[in-house]
Amino acid sequence: MAKDGAGAAGGMTDAAARPPLVRFEAVTKRFGGVAAVNNLSLDIGAGEFFGLLGPSGCGKSTLLRMLAGFETPDEGRILLDGRDIAAMPPHLRPVNMMFQSYALFPHLTVAGNVAFGLKQEHLSRPEIERRVAEMLALVQLHDLGGRKPHQLSGGQRQRVALARALVKRPKVFLLDEPLAALDKKLRAETQFELMALQEKLGLSFIVVTHDQEEAMTMADRIGVMSQGRLAQVGTAAEIYEQPATRWVAEFIGDVNLLEGTVSEAAGEAVTVTTSAGTLRATSPGAVAPGQSVAVAIRPEKFHISAEQPAGEAGNGLAGEVTDVGYLGDMSLYKVKLDTGIVVKAASVNVTRLLQRPIGWNQRVWLTFAPDAAVVLTS
Amino acid sequence: MPQTGLTQTRWGRRLVIALPYLWLALFFILPFLIVLKLSLSQTAMAQPPYLPVLDLAAGWQGLKDFIGALSFENYRFLFSDMLYVGAYLRSLSIALVSTVLLALLGLPVAYAVARAPRRWQPLLITAVILPFWTAFLIRIYAWINILQREGLLNDLLMALRIIDQPVAWLASDTAVYIGIVYSYLPFMVLPVYAALEKMDESLLEAAADLGCPRWKTFWLVTLPLALPGIFAGALLCFIPIVGEFVIPDLLGGSQSVMIGQTLWTEFFSNKDWPVASALAVMLFALLLIPIVIYQRLQTRELEGR
Numbered sequence: 315m316a317k318d319g320a321g322a323a324g325g326m327t328d329a330a331a332r333p334p335l336v337r338f339e340a341v342t343k344r345f346g347g348v349a350a351v352n353n354l355s356l357d358i359g360a361g362e363f364f365g366l367l368g369p370s371g372c373g374k375s376t377l378l379r380m381l382a383g384f385e386t387p388d389e390g391r392i393l394l395d396g397r398d399i400a401a402m403p404p405h406l407r408p409v410n411m412m413f414q415s416y417a418l419f420p421h422l423t424v425a426g427n428v429a430f431g432l433k434q435e436h437l438s439r440p441e442i443e444r445r446v447a448e449m450l451a452l453v454q455l456h457d458l459g460g461r462k463p464h465q466l467s468g469g470q471r472q473r474v475a476l477a478r479a480l481v482k483r484p485k486v487f488l489l490d491e492p493l494a495a496l497d498k499k500l501r502a503e504t505q506f507e508l509m510a511l512q513e514k515l516g517l518s519f520i521v522v523t524h525d526q527e528e529a530m531t532m533a534d535r536i537g538v539m540s541q542g543r544l545a546q547v548g549t550a551a552e553i554y555e556q557p558a559t560r561w562v563a564e565f566i567g568d569v570n571l572l573e574g575t576v577s578e579a580a581g582e583a584v585t586v587t588t589s590a591g592t593l594r595a596t597s598p599g600a601v602a603p604g605q606s607v608a609v610a611i612r613p614e615k616f617h618i619s620a621e622q623p624a625g626e627a628g629n630g631l632a633g634e635v636t637d638v639g640y641l642g643d644m645s646l647y648k649v650k651l652d653t654g655i656v657v658k659a660a661s662v663n664v665t666r667l668l669q670r671p672i673g674w675n676q677r678v679w680l681t682f683a684p685d686a687a688v689v690l691t692s
Numbered sequence: 693m694p695q696t697g698l699t700q701t702r703w704g705r706r707l708v709i710a711l712p713y714l715w716l717a718l719f720f721i722l723p724f725l726i727v728l729k730l731s732l733s734q735t736a737m738a739q740p741p742y743l744p745v746l747d748l749a750a751g752w753q754g755l756k757d758f759i760g761a762l763s764f765e766n767y768r769f770l771f772s773d774m775l776y777v778g779a780y781l782r783s784l785s786i787a788l789v790s791t792v793l794l795a796l797l798g799l800p801v802a803y804a805v806a807r808a809p810r811r812w813q814p815l816l817i818t819a820v821i822l823p824f825w826t827a828f829l830i831r832i833y834a835w836i837n838i839l840q841r842e843g844l845l846n847d848l849l850m851a852l853r854i855i856d857q858p859v860a861w862l863a864s865d866t867a868v869y870i871g872i873v874y875s876y877l878p879f880m881v882l883p884v885y886a887a888l889e890k891m892d893e894s895l896l897e898a899a900a901d902l903g904c905p906r907w908k909t910f911w912l913v914t915l916p917l918a919l920p921g922i923f924a925g926a927l928l929c930f931i932p933i934v935g936e937f938v939i940p941d942l943l944g945g946s947q948s949v950m951i952g953q954t955l956w957t958e959f960f961s962n963k964d965w966p967v968a969s970a971l972a973v974m975l976f977a978l979l980l981i982p983i984v985i986y987q988r989l990q991t992r993e994l995e996g997r
């Protein structure tokens with residue numbers, strides 16, 4: 315459902331219900347004839363934490379840079395608080411960006427970097443000093459104010475970049491892959507710090523990332539971008555549980571896509587004849603019998619068992635385990651179904667490995683609830 | 693045997709380290725000591741044209757006599773004659789003014805090159821150093837041609853009706869400044885360009901993002917980051933300009949001379965090797981300060997600021 319307009323594809327959360335602070339209206343940006351951002355529309359509410367997710371080169375940075383004023387759209391409009399900002403030069407926009415490379419001024423100290431933006435506002439000296447100190451305390455850099463950027467660790471530099479942009483109290487705070495340079499643990503910590511900050515300051519955050527886990531952890535809503543367009547906008551749960559397209563389903567997390575045709579449709583409950591058998595699934599949109607669709611099932615939605623389930627033979631698939639991956643908290647199985655199709659299934663390791671009953675070449679049965687499988691039409 | 697191998701590497705390493713020192717000793721310290729000794733000698737109508745000469749055959753007594761005959765007389769003479777002090781001061785002031793002019797001219801040139809599209813930059817840098825392909829002396833003679841009474845400059849200015857009488861450009865300080873700025877410009881442009889080229893473009897975007905208009909970004913970000921380059925370029929120009937000989941000799945007037953010319957006159961016309969040597973030693977002492985500053989700057993640059 316690559317429909318444009320956040321309202322159409324977006325999830326109906328509180329944030330989306332607020333009046334939009336930022337509105338992209340059919341924005342297109344081309345580089346040498348190739349569209350980096352293609353006829354994209356999106357609304358972002360005040361106080362919203364919006365995550366922009368997508369593969370490399372899909373136009374995420376370009377979208378942010380247009381909002382910051384470093385690129386001009388070839389078509390469409392960008393509205394901030396209801397006003398077209400096309401004519402507004404970057405230094406006058408109430409938008410601040412944290413750069414992917416941090417872009418700290420090497421000749422200025424930490425405090426000097428943070429004060430830089432405030433000095434442009436012609437505030438009084440004591441006022442600047444107070445706000446710089448306050449901001450440095452917030453990002454826990456108060457004893458490092460006199461250092462130069464090259465004397466800091468990567469994580470500290472990232473905090474300076476954060477403080478420097480935040481101290482301006484922008485209406486919209488743009489973060490282009492803010493945590494890409496951090497190790498996993500620091501990253502998780504910083505993610506929560508960012509969320510706490512956003513809550514505290516009540517600003518709108520737009521965070522670009524190509525780490526889906528990061529987007530899902532932090533954002534109120536996520537926009538999944540593909541080749542300059544928004545493939546889907548919604549909450550993390552919506553995007554994960556109800557992907558709009560095959561592409562989104564495959565981009566976010568692991569998924570099994572079983573192609574087939576609709577044989578019966580009664581409202582949301584749909585029966586699909588696939589090469590793996592006849593499956594009962596749920597369709598968020600209307601489908602008609604005979605329509606070719608895909609049934610998307612996340613690996614963890616399968617219940618895997620070594621014995622044939624008793625009772626009604628509903629959504630049951632039989633096969634043989636061809637591969638087992640032990641990940642600590644869970645195990646991943648590759649199961650070759652009797653119909654020849656290979657699917658992925660995951661199960662949480664509640665018991666210890668030694669007692670785990672399922673191993674290589676074992677015959678298993680996979681079952682799933684009809685509402686755990688989603689019908690995708692595009 | 694591994695033992696020998698290790699010893700060999702150690703000796704090899706020492707040799708590698710010693711080579712530059714040997715080079716310096718042979719071609720810098722030794723000549724300097726000779727000049728220093730000469731500056732403490734007296735002129736003589738002899739061959740060589742100075743006294744004392746160390747008589748090795750006279751042994752210990754000879755050495756004593758030799759040292760006893762050395763004196764600071766030449767230095768006292770230099771300071772007593774306003775001709776020399778004036779030449780020093782003129783050299784310093786010409787070098788200073790030229791360096792400022794070079795910085796004012798070199799910065800925009802370097803900035804323009806650094807901001808030009810990437811693929812043009814090598815070509816533009818080549819254009820900056822292109823004059824080096826022609827002999828220095830020939831280029832200065834070309835300037836004589838341009839600046840003389842019936843030269844290109846006067847023709848042009850008269851054609852444009854800016855002047856109606858030819859101006860005597862040659863044999864003036866203006867001509868010296870033109871010659872110096874022209875000759876040394878690449879030495880200013882290259883280090884400034886190097887500093888600007890290293891600069892991350894996103895810093896300019898960051899400045900704009902933080903509310904800084906473009907013209908102000910130049911002062912607050914670009915210029916401070918170019919400063920090490922400007923400083924390096926300034927010293928790279930200032931030091932040799934103080935001792936410049938060819939340009940003031942060919943383009944300058946005879947009434948105002950630089951220290952290089954004084955030195956030349958003492959050495960070749962007056963055949964006063966000791967006074968010429970004392971002048972050279974004084975020049976060196978004068979330049980020692982900027983040279984040391986330059987050295988420390990380079991070290992700091994290498995250490996990454």
Ligand SMILES: Nc1ncnc2c1ncn2[C@@H]1O[C@H](COP(=O)(O)OP(=O)(O)OP(=O)(O)O)[C@@H](O)[C@H]1O
Pocket residue numbers: 345346350368369370371372373374375376377524
């Ligand atoms: N200044 C530019 N000139 C030409 N092409 C550009 C320019 N900036 C971006 N592009 C192109 O536009 C497309 C989108 O780039 P963009 O930087 O927005 O991607 P991205 O989604 O941020 O990717 P990544 O995750 O790798 O940062 C890419 O194909 C890129 O090559």
Ligand SMILES: [Mg+2]
Pocket residue numbers: 374375376490
């Ligand atoms: Mg990017």
